[in-house]
Amino acid sequence: MALMYKELRVLLLVVMLLSRDYGVTSLELLELRVPAHVPLGTRAELSCRWQLGPADILYSVKWYKDGKEFFRHVPRDQEPRRKFPLPGVDVEKSSTNGANVTLAPAILETGGRYRCEVSGERPLFPTVSDHADMIIVALPDQGPTITGSKIRYQIGDRVQVNCTSGRSRPATRLAWYINGEPAPTAALLTPTHQVHSDGLETTSLGLDFKVKSKHFRKGDLKLKCLATIATVYWRSNEESVQGEKLKGYSRSRELTEGASRADRVQAAGKLGGSAPALQLTHCLLIFSATLLQTLPTRLHVDFV
Template sequence: MSASSVLLLTTMLLCRDYGVTGLELLELRVPAHVPLGTRAQLSCRWQLGPTDVLYSVKWYKDGKEFFRHVPRESEPRRKFPLPGVDVEDSSYNGANVTLATAVLETGGRYRCEVSGERPLFPTVSDHADMIIVALPEHGPTITGSRLRYQIGDRVQVNCTSGKSRPATRLAWYVNGEPAPTAALLPPTHRVFDDGLEVTSASLDFKVKPKHFRKGDLKLKCLATIATVYWRSNEESVQGERLKGYSRSRELAEGTSRADRVQAGKSAAHGVCRIPTNLALCFIILYALEKTHT
């Protein structure tokens, strides 16, 4: 055994005895969702052991290499053609790469592989998935609502998203609170030839007094796609029951029109008991009858 081999073996044994580890992959960052037409940044962070020397950093998508960094080669950084993947920029050691504007083919599983030098060539790797998101061109649309509702009326409304990929998730809210499960109908999805989808979700419930306790009835549809898209649409409808409540309060606070007419009749009969006011009596009674009718 040569002197260099003995030195290497001794160093490895000492590192093991003192708990020193070898090459280690510390972190891999691949954005889970990337909007169509934007640039994704990938990052791979590692730590070399005391006896390790970096040999290469390689990037793969769906098992196919698209970029490598080999410090000892005459051309340290190289790109390999792959549909949907093109490295626009990279750091000096290949740890960070920036991809060109994303297309649908850019999505997939990305892997970073880091290797040390001979004689052991230690290698570590990790992977993560990327989904390319085609955002809707407009927010969710609410249809089927009316301007006014009465207690007991049935609310039947629908919310439809714009075209997207993956499918947009829709959620209904009533007066700022999540709609009860019993009022929700299962969402439907329509897939187009270009791979984009439209989602529809319906809300169906009967109006109750509680829906108008804070004023108008507010219906909101929220559309989301992971953490990259968040749009909502809200409609506010009036309730007829507020007018009914006003009439009830008015009747409670004062006398009704019929009560006033009846009181007037009683007073007129009292006047008619006096013979000298007989003509005036008939005039008053006639006027009250006209008012009543």
């Protein structure tokens, strides 16, 4: 019996060496899909894809979360698919081969590290596995809020505004934009985080800069705060403030136009005397022409 056992071990070793030398493939895990971010209350779908070698037979497919098994598929068992209780994890449905599982609506405890393990039948029992992390996201119930902005700004004024996100988990990432362009790093203050009693977080980010002429485009200054959480949340809030006109601009223009008209009148006075004198001379000339037209022709001829 002992001799037969030794011979079997030698045979297995020879098979393994031949498989390696001649490129005979064995069980291989091709792909593991675990969503990196799952919104609270939604169903996560996990997928594990493998390929058996020419001499391999599937023995089991097992799913783990944080090292604890919560689902297995063993084709040869009387109960091929089994679930194991685990806080935050409940398999609602699965494929016939255990490759795909759909979890119940996520709660905060659903997050963690998930692993798929696939094993082949005896005598070699090849086993492959891979893991990926899942984060449960509690989305904010409202978009980012901007505070501290004024209705109007002048060149040289200081803009000091703050953006606060809604309560979420994980913390929301905030970014400022000025007229559609990312705000310079020098204008950004250090972000602050607040953790609430329910585990949700709030993020705040301040913006501080002096207004320059380049900031006004068509008279408006646009400030936008963007809040994001990975690829599952993307909301923004934008405020448009007007550039205040320079005080006295319209009045100074009117004074300039009045001065121009006065200059023309004064120039005319210098050339032909004062305005009343010019008017009197003009009246005398008209009167003389009229008087000449009313005189008799003879007198007019003799006069000429």
